[in-house]
Amino acid sequence: MKFLTGSAVCAVALAFCAANAHAQTKTIAIDGSSTVFPVSEALAEEFQKSKRGRIRVTVGISGTGGGFKKFCRGEIDMSNASRPILKEEIEACRRAGIEFFELPLAYDALTVAVSPKNTFLDCITVDELKRIWEPGAQGKVTTWNQVNAKWPNRKLTLYGAGSDSGTFDYFTEAVTGKAKASRGDYTASEDDNVLVQGIENDPNALGYIPYAYYAPHAKQMKALGVDDGKGKGCVKPSLEAVTAGTYNPLARPLFFYVSKKSAAKPEVKEYVEFAMKQSIPLIREVKYLPLPEVAYKTALEDFSKGRVGTVFGGVPEVGLSIEELMKREKRG
Amino acid sequence: MTDVAHQHGPRRIVSEVQVLRRRRRERIFVIFGLASTLIGLLVLLALLGNLVIDGVARLDWNFLTNFPSRRAAQAGILSAWVGSLLVILVTACIGAPLGVGAGIYLEEYSARNWLTNIIEVNVANLAAVPSIVYGLLALGLFVYGFGTGRSIFTAGLTLALLILPIVIVATREAIRSVPQTIREAALAIGATKGQVTKDHVLPAALPGVLTGVIIGLSRALGETAPLITIGALTFIAFLPAPPITSEFPFVSFEWLFDGFTVLPIQAFNWISRPGRDFHANAAAAGLVLLIMTLALNSIAIVLRYRLRKRLQW
Numbered sequence: 001m002k003f004l005t006g007s008a009v010c011a012v013a014l015a016f017c018a019a020n021a022h023a024q025t026k027t028i029a030i031d032g033s034s035t036v037f038p039v040s041e042a043l044a045e046e047f048q049k050s051k052r053g054r055i056r057v058t059v060g061i062s063g064t065g066g067g068f069k070k071f072c073r074g075e076i077d078m079s080n081a082s083r084p085i086l087k088e089e090i091e092a093c094r095r096a097g098i099e100f101f102e103l104p105l106a107y108d109a110l111t112v113a114v115s116p117k118n119t120f121l122d123c124i125t126v127d128e129l130k131r132i133w134e135p136g137a138q139g140k141v142t143t144w145n146q147v148n149a150k151w152p153n154r155k156l157t158l159y160g161a162g163s164d165s166g167t168f169d170y171f172t173e174a175v176t177g178k179a180k181a182s183r184g185d186y187t188a189s190e191d192d193n194v195l196v197q198g199i200e201n202d203p204n205a206l207g208y209i210p211y212a213y214y215a216p217h218a219k220q221m222k223a224l225g226v227d228d229g230k231g232k233g234c235v236k237p238s239l240e241a242v243t244a245g246t247y248n249p250l251a252r253p254l255f256f257y258v259s260k261k262s263a264a265k266p267e268v269k270e271y272v273e274f275a276m277k278q279s280i281p282l283i284r285e286v287k288y289l290p291l292p293e294v295a296y297k298t299a300l301e302d303f304s305k306g307r308v309g310t311v312f313g314g315v316p317e318v319g320l321s322i323e324e325l326m327k328r329e330k331r332g
Numbered sequence: 333m334t335d336v337a338h339q340h341g342p343r344r345i346v347s348e349v350q351v352l353r354r355r356r357r358e359r360i361f362v363i364f365g366l367a368s369t370l371i372g373l374l375v376l377l378a379l380l381g382n383l384v385i386d387g388v389a390r391l392d393w394n395f396l397t398n399f400p401s402r403r404a405a406q407a408g409i410l411s412a413w414v415g416s417l418l419v420i421l422v423t424a425c426i427g428a429p430l431g432v433g434a435g436i437y438l439e440e441y442s443a444r445n446w447l448t449n450i451i452e453v454n455v456a457n458l459a460a461v462p463s464i465v466y467g468l469l470a471l472g473l474f475v476y477g478f479g480t481g482r483s484i485f486t487a488g489l490t491l492a493l494l495i496l497p498i499v500i501v502a503t504r505e506a507i508r509s510v511p512q513t514i515r516e517a518a519l520a521i522g523a524t525k526g527q528v529t530k531d532h533v534l535p536a537a538l539p540g541v542l543t544g545v546i547i548g549l550s551r552a553l554g555e556t557a558p559l560i561t562i563g564a565l566t567f568i569a570f571l572p573a574p575p576i577t578s579e580f581p582f583v584s585f586e587w588l589f590d591g592f593t594v595l596p597i598q599a600f601n602w603i604s605r606p607g608r609d610f611h612a613n614a615a616a617a618g619l620v621l622l623i624m625t626l627a628l629n630s631i632a633i634v635l636r637y638r639l640r641k642r643l644q645w
Binding site: 027029031034037038040041042044045048053056057058059060061062070075165190191282285286 | 400401402482563564565566567568569570591601604605608611
């Protein structure tokens, strides 16, 4: 009986405080893409440290689309996105009277790599990648010459990211056209060292890893050029190619969006400035590719001059260089 | 007589063979049953062992007192376990009285009619509703409808709804197991129905009721899907507002409306990141969650044992 009375008191107390208004500590609410999360987490961590806890930052993971939904309802200050905002989302924001700043944050890129002992292959088309990795290839495409008749009749050993990772989602979406659609008979690991060792020592291996994992091991692996079949020919992954927007479709810029209303708050403004000025080493640390410094400068300038809107027309585009993005007039 | 014995002679021999066969069949079944039990236990042990091997190295004081971090070695679960604990507290405060109240009503007061039948069928069905549905309900009703925000309070309410059917069913079972003679004896000396329930039925049913409540809470502790739906955070490097303040009235309920994360969400976030270090963190967080659940369950066992011993008829 004591137990019941206790619970009742507890419930009454809860009801009482539900009526109580709650005071606000300065909190910056961020939500959105899981791909951008590691960058956002690093920034939030450092920013809070530098402010000694006077400003709080929270980061959620609702996915790019889920983030924009909350963003256009005015529930969060900033939205992380692994793609530009889409037409419907712009429309939803407009209806809610939410104007936004679009700030590029980093690049996410993947490298398709083979062993240095592989002598016949320097370049691969997206179409060939698709034939290798699509779910239907499982158990069927097992030798190199099944993909391309010019390649030798040797066993094809595959390495890739585990199905829990953002790398996996991104690669499958770019190559097979559908996120998470992949064959399953390959060596999957989240540990880059396992992948690097596997690819290095096996002349029949082919694998994909984040560019930032590849870069320190460039001598142990051969990165393949990727041809997206749109006339640019073979492009090898490099910081230059990625920033120039020619390494398609395996590289993409990441963004964050800040609502204009939130940007008026000093703590949010400070955070954006912090992100645009301090992010390069943090982005390297979490193994993404930073943008050239000038891109952050331009973005910050646009932000302080109050240039709202997106440089995309709400349509997903690929192959845009960061310079092109900066030159474009903002709309939306 | 001899005729009959004669007739029965060969049959008895056959039946001895049958007995042997039946015994053998029984032995086979016992072995099968033992194997089934062991498989379940072994899988659980393997899981536990796996978690311990991966995670135990990360389990230290810093892991419990640090906030999440991009550096796996410095990351901790402070915000996650505090969040889990507070959410469970709210869940218990709301879910237990509602569930127990409903159970008492259904068992002791409600008339046997079509309405009660409908309620009973629905309660049984509610227990089978996937937890994500509760999350969607809570998002629409609490977050947008009542404006309780993406807070600890909302999370507690949601999980309270989730465990309600479990608590109701357990309460009813416990009340039903109280002998009818106890009620009749109390009524015979002039107690009202309320007095009978309060002074005799509930105390006798309490061990069972508590077990139900705590089993419900352990389930709520591991829930992830509904909390993600209502907008639990992933990176949160501060604790909710303290419940005791220096100003009048000295208690504060601000923490109820703070954002939060819970252990399963933190573990899930770590397991989906590349790098072995984060996976070790996930395993360690899983271990802490497991320890919390086991602690809750042992409290249930101890309470049940003590309360049962106190009962004297």
